[in-house]
Ligand code: ADP
């Protein structure tokens with residue numbers, strides 16, 4: 001008898017959970033991305049105790065067909081790719097089919113979903129990877145996903161959780177970024193009943209900036225709008241007198257995805273030339289659109305890092321357009337911006 005055997009699905013899920021579900025914010029991310037992939041225009045997130053007690057994500061998306069509800073929790077079960085070559089034309093945020101089984105392996109999950117508009121839906125309850133309930137229920141179209149007692153059966157992982165404030169910080173950072181990159185979706189984030197974020201989903205980035213950074217910030221923004229052969233740039237940067245002590249207020253969205261890129265950060269700062277006080281950074285929310293062949297999003301697994309194929313051209317384009325936006329502002333000061 002050999003010593004090697006294939007692990008059973010339950011253990012495999014618990015191992016995968018170690019990678020997919022690092023902390024409450026990872027659960028929020030996976031559930032919200034599923035809601036976006038389902039075409040939702042409204043996504044409500046409610047967490048208790050930094051997400052350690054519960055995380056609830058409600059959406060108005062496509063819902064899950066009754067016969068798919070159990071399958072959705074199987075490992076590598078996905079509706080987003082069918083065959084190998086789909087991997088090279090992915091337009092959804094998810095495709096690995098790992099999130100639901102991983103989350104369900106380390107928490108108590110209740111899913112209520114309906115893919116029809118007739119008030120009929122399905123309820124699933126899973127505890128630590130074990131299916132407890134799969135039955136018909138009344139439900140409106142969309143999905144209501146509740147995750148309770150995360151890591152209740154993995155005490156070693158639970159021990160590594162930081163304070164409620166820290167865990168909440170990770171969740172709200174993620175939600176702010178997402179709201180800024182998707183002004184077309186109405187988001188709410190609530191913690192222990194208090195509303196931390198509410199966006200309208202009407203496509204107005206300035207409204208989201210006001211919701212995330214406050215109305216003063218929104219009033220201090222200058223519009224940027226430009227395009228050349230390769231790139232379209234649009235969004236807002238703050239006037240040089242509205243700055244912060246760190247770069248966290250600089251949001252870059254490339255082809256709809258929030259990214260981080262040092263070269264672009266520098267290009268934005270150069271665009272301010274000598275206007276910025278030393279060691280101060282602007283607020284910026286900039287959307288860049290380009291042909292997918294000009295950007296490689298797969299450099300880092302979390303997909304925050306990207307690589308551009310024509311870096312110098314892109315950076316000088318951004319720098320010049322930011323500079324131009326500020327010069328515009330000096331030439332035609334807008335009375336509404338005076339505080
Ligand atoms: P992936 O997103 O990689 O496909 P997941 O484990 O996150 O894998 O989800 C499995 C499947 O469950 C998805 O492919 C999708 O069909 C379905 N699903 C999950 N969440 C939702 C949702 N909020 N609305 C509609 N379908 C969903």
Ligand code: MG
Pocket residue numbers: 030033034094095097099
């Ligand atoms: Mg997913």
